[in-house]
Amino acid sequence: MPLRLAFAVGFLALALLAALQPWLRFVLTLALATGLAVLGIMMLLRAGQVSFGHALYVAVGAYTIAFARPQLDDVLLLLAAAVLAAVVAGILVGLFVSRYRDIFFGMLNLAFSMVVYSLLEKLYWLTRGTDGIRVARPRLFGVALEGARYEWALFALALVCVAIAAALVARYLRAPAGEALSALKTRETRLEFAGVSARRVLFQAYVVSAGLAGLGGGITALATLHVTPLLVYWTHSGELVFVAILGGTANVLGPFLGAVVFELVRVHAAAAFPDAWQMILGLVLLGIVLLAARGLVGLLEELGRWWGRRV
Amino acid sequence: MIRTTRRQAVAVAASALAAPWILPRSAIGQQKPSEIRIGISTFLSGPASVFGVPGRNAADLLIEQMNARGGIQGVPIKALVIDEAPGVNFLLGECRRLAQNENVDVMFASISSASCLAVAPLAEELRLPNIMWDCGTQRIFEEGKWRYSVRTQANAVPEIVAPLLYLLKMRPDVQTVAVVNQDYAWGRDSWAIWKTAMEAIKPGIRVLAELFPKFGATDFSTEITRLQALRPDVVFSTSWGGELDTFLRQAAERRLFERSLFVLPLAESSLERVGKTLPEGVIVGARGDHWFLHPIAKDTDRLKNFVSEYRKRYGQYPIYPTYHMAQALFALEAAYTKAIAANGGAWPSREQLMDTLRGLEFEHLTGRMKIREDGQGLEPMLVGVTKHVPEYPFPVLDQMVLFPPELTMNPMGTKGLEWVKGLTMETVAKAPAPIPYKA
Amino acid sequence: MELLLLLALLDGLAYAAQLFMVAVGLTLVFGVLKILNVAHGSLFAIGAYSASTLAALAGTPWLSLLALALAALAVGAIAGPSIERGLLARIYDKEQVLQLLLTFALFMILEDVQKLVWGVQPVFEDAPVRALGPVVVGGIVYTAYQLILLPGLAVVCLLFLVWFLRRTVTGRMILAVAHDREAAEAIGIDSRRIYLLAFTIGAGLAALGGALAAPTTSLVPGVGVQTIVLSFAVVATAGLGQIEGAAATALLVGLGRSFAVYFAPELEVVVPYLLMVIVLVLRPSGLFGGRELRRI
C-alpha cells in the first residue's frame, strides 16, 4: 500500500528532522496538529464546501484544555475532553450549517467563528481576553515530564494521533458516506433522488471534521501551553483552507504534507524576510493555485508517473 | 551506498534522540563570545506595528552606535528580529528557533502582553535570559516568579495611576467620566485599574458610559455622538495607534474637546501624527520616564544625539517604544558590565546575568532607573498637558509631572488591582510640582 | 428618548453608507464571476492609501475631494484589469475553492505590498472632511462629510448601479452573464469581456469605498482585513449578487450596530453576524436571493 509507505517514510523524515533540529520538534508538532484540522477541512472540500471558520473548533479544543486543566492532569484525558467538546460544538453548529451550501456555508461558518472570537475577547473575566490563558504542563500516564522529554512525548503522541486519524479517515472516505461527499459536490440532487440525505452526509463529515480540528487544537494547546483568541480569528481559518489546497485533497497524506511544508516555509520566510513573510506565503499559494491545482500530493503523483516513464 | 546511508541515518537519529539529555551549551562554560546575539520579538505587521517598527528602528540605530563604540565589553551585538503578529503559536516556535538554532544569548520579548505571558515560561525552560522590553500587563510578575525574565520598564499600574493622580490634582472637581477603550485585554485591564483607583481616591465620580469599540475599529462616530449627548467631564481612553488617531481627529472635527477633558495615557505616541488637530489642555501620558523633550534630560547630549539621529534616519520623532527598546539595551549593557566586573573579568553565565539584572540600576536615554528583585522595572511616569507652541507643528507637553514609582507602583508581592484600592487624596497631594514647558 | 433614537438613526445611516460602499463591489463581483474576492479588502485599503496620498498633494481642501474620486478611478482601472486578466482569467475553469484561494493569496501579497509602499505609521488626511465642515443636529455636532456626503454618495451609487444594470445594454449583458453564463454566451455575449468589466467595476467600487473612508479614519496595516469580514457577512446576508440587497443589509447592520452602541454596547461586535444568522434561518438564500432550481 503506497499510502502507508508514504506515511511511514514521512514519519521517519519528521522524526529525523525533529532530532537534528530541536526547535523543529515544536514547530512540527504544531504542523501535525494543523494537519489534523486540515484533514477535516479536506473532507468538507471533497464535498465542495469551504469552511471559512473551522479555526472555531481548533479554538474549542484548545480552550477546553485551558479550562479543564485545573481539574484534569493527564494529557490523554485532556485531549479526549478537547475532542468531545469540539464534537459537541460541531453537532450544534453542524445541524444548522449543513443545510447551506457554497458561500452561505462558508460565511455562516465564518460568522460562528467570529462570534466566538469576539466572545473570547469580551468575556474577559472568564477568558482573560487577548492575554490568553496559561496551561500548566500536564502529566502523561501519571509521569511529569520536563522540557525536551515533554516535547518528544507530545511529538510522538501527535504522530500516533495522525496515524490513527489518517487511517480512520481514509477508510471513511472509501465507505459510502465518504464517497458520497464528492457525489454531493458533483450532483447533490442525484443523492437525494437515491434516497440519501445529502444534509446528513455533510453533517456527519462536518462533525468528524470538528472533532479532528478539536484534536488538533488540543495538541496545539498542549504544545504551546498558552491559548489566545487569535486561534479562532478568520485568517487562521483561511490558513487551514490554504494548507488543504497546498497539500491537495486527493488522499489523506495531503493535509499533513501541506501542513509541514506550510510551517517550514513560514518559519524560513519569517527568518529570511521578517518584514515580508506574508508575501512569500502568498506567492507560494499563488504558484500552487496557478501551476499545481492538485496540491503537493498531485505534484508527487505526477513526479511518480514521470519517474515511472523514465525507468 | 544504500547501506551506508541507512547506517548513517540510524546513527544520526540515535545521537539525536540522546541529545535532549545532554546539557545545553551555555551551562558548560563561559568563554567570551564572538558576539552577543539578541532575539527581538516585535510587531512588524498588523496595527501594532506602529509601535513594533519604531522599536525595531531604535534597536537598529542603538546597536549600530553601541557596536561603533566596540559593543558591550568589546563584544559586538547582533539582533535577530521576529514578527509577533501571527500570534503565540508562531512566536513560541520562533523563540525556540532563535534559542536553539540561532543560539541567541538574550531574548527581548515582546510588545503584546499575550506574547510576554507565553514567552516567560519558555524562557525558564530554555534557560534563556529574557528582557521584556515593552509589554504592559502587571500580571506577569504578580502571578509568576520568573528566574530568566525581567522587565526594563514600568507596567500598566503606574501608567494608569499617574494620569489619574494628575487629573485629580488638576481638576479635583470632576463629577462624571466616560471611557472609550479598545475591546481587548489592555483596554479592559487599564479601565479596571482606573475605575478601582478612582473609586478609592474620590468616591462618587459617576461613570456615564463604558464604551468598548472593537479592536481595530475605523470609525468612532457613534461613540462620539454618545459622548456629545452625555457630556461627561472627563473622557478617558487608553487607545493607541491608528485607532487613537482616528478617535482624536473625529472628536476634534465634532468639537468634543470643547465639552470634555480628555485623559490619554498613551497619546505621546500619537502627538506628531495628529498634530495641532489635538487642542491644548488634553492630559497625555508617555508610558514612562521619557519624551524627546524630557524636562530633565532634554539638553543632555545622549538624548539630543539620539533624537537627531533617529529623526535623520526615520524622519520622525522617537516615540515611547524607542525609549523602551533603549532601556532594554542599556540595561543589558549595564548588567554585562557589572557582572563581568563582579566576575573578575570573566564572561558571566546566563544565571549570573539574570542575578545581576535584578536590583540593577542603570542609566538610559532620559534618566536612571532600577529593576526590582522580582524583575519588575521601576521608572517614573511623565504626564503633562498639551500646549501649542510655534516651534513644533504638533502639541508639546506642558506642566509636566514626573510621578515617582513609590507613588504609583504597587510594592513587590502585592497585586496592583488590590493595591490601588488603598490610594487616597493624600496620594494626590504628594504629587511632585509640575515643570512647565521650556523651548 | 426621541432624540436618542434620532441620533442612533443618524449614526446608523452614516455607518451603513460606508459599509454599503465596500460591500456593493464585492456583491457585484460575486454575482457575476461567482468568486468571493478576499482581496477586495486589500483593494479597499490601497484605494484609501492612494486617496490619502493624492488628497495630501491636492493643496486645497476642495481639490482634495476631487482627489478621492481620482484615486479610486486610478486604482480600479489599474488593479481591476491586471488582476482579472493576469490571474483570475487563468482559473475560471477550475474549482471555486481555487478561485477563492487565489484571491486569498493575493490578499496576503497585497497586505505586505501596502506595508512596503506606505509604511506602518498611521496615515491620516482629513482635508476633505474639513472642507465640508460641521452640521449640528439637536445640539450634537456632526461632520457634513459623514452625515450628508457619504450617505448621499451611497444613494447615488446605488441608483446609478441599478440604472446601469437594468437600463443600459452593457448592464443587461452583465446581468445576463450573472444569471446564466452559458445561456448568455449562446446569444452571443462575450462573457470574458463581461467578467473583465464586472471585476474592474468591482475593484473600482472597492477603491472608491476606501477612498471615501480615508478622510474619516487612520490607515494602518490591517485596515483591509477589518473591513472585508464585515463585507462578507453583508454579501451573504443580502443574497447572491443582490445590489439592493447589499444596500438593505448595510442599512440593517448599520442601524443594528448603532442601536447596539446606544442600548447594549456589548453586542456591538456580534450584531452583523447575529443578523446574518437570523436572516439565513428565515430566508436560506439571503434577504433578496431567490431560490435557484437546477434544471434536471
Add this chain to the structure above:
Amino acid sequence: MVGETRVSSPLLEARGLVLAFGGVRAADGIDLDVNEGEILAIIGPNGAGKTTFLNMVTGYLRPQAGSIRFRGREITGLTPRRIVRLGIARSFQIPQLFTEHTVLENLALQLAAREGFWAPFAPLLSRARSERALALLERFGLGELASVRADALDEGARKLVDVAMATALAPRLLLMDEPTSGVAASEKHAIMDRLVSALRREGVTAVFVEHDMEVVARHADRVAVWSNGKILAQGPPATVLADPAVHREVLGVEVAPC
C-alpha cells in the same frame, strides 16, 4: 377501504395537477393513472410539460394544485428522498451522474443508498456490491465502462448509466426521461429490448418520456400525449399514434422533415 386494496387500483394516480412558471402553464390540470405492471410512454412536443410531470411525481417540484397518490398514499409535497424510499425512482433528461466517480462507483452508490449506506468503515466497493453493480451494468451493455470516470463518457453512455442508476434502486415505479436520447440509433432498440424485458420480468411499472415513435410503438403498453400542460389523448399506441390530432401536435412539430 376495500377499494384501496383492489388489485386493479392504479399504482399512481395524478389528479388535477397545476403548475405555472411565470405565466407558462407547464401543468394545466393533469389527470393520469399508471397501472401496476404497465409500461406507459409519454409523448409530446418540447415544452409540453412532460418533464414537469415527472418532477412533480418525484417531489422535485410541488404542484400548485392537485394531488398525487402512490399505492393509494398521498405523496404530494413529499421530498424526493421520501418518495424514492416509497418506491419511485427516476432517470433524467440531462444525465445526473457523479462525475468524479467511476461508472461502477456511481452504480454502487445507488445500491448503497438502499442498504449499508451509513456503515462508516465498510468500503463502498465491497465485493458483493461491486458484483451487483457490474451485473446491472452488463444489462445495459456497459460492463466495459465500469472503471471509466463518469465525466469521460460520451452522451449516449451517460444516458444509459443514468437509467441504470435509476434501476439500481429497484423501484416499484420507474420514471425515465428520454432514456435513449443521444444513444446511437443502432443500439437504441437492443437496449430498450433488454431494459423492457427486465422490467417486465421483475414486474416493475414504468413511465418513459420518448420522442422516437418507433420505440414507443414497440415498447409501450399505453401512450399519453402531452400538449401545453394538458393530456391531449391516451390509450394503446396503435390507436393514439393513428389519431390525426396527435399526429399534428406531436409528429408535425417533432418529426416533420425540415
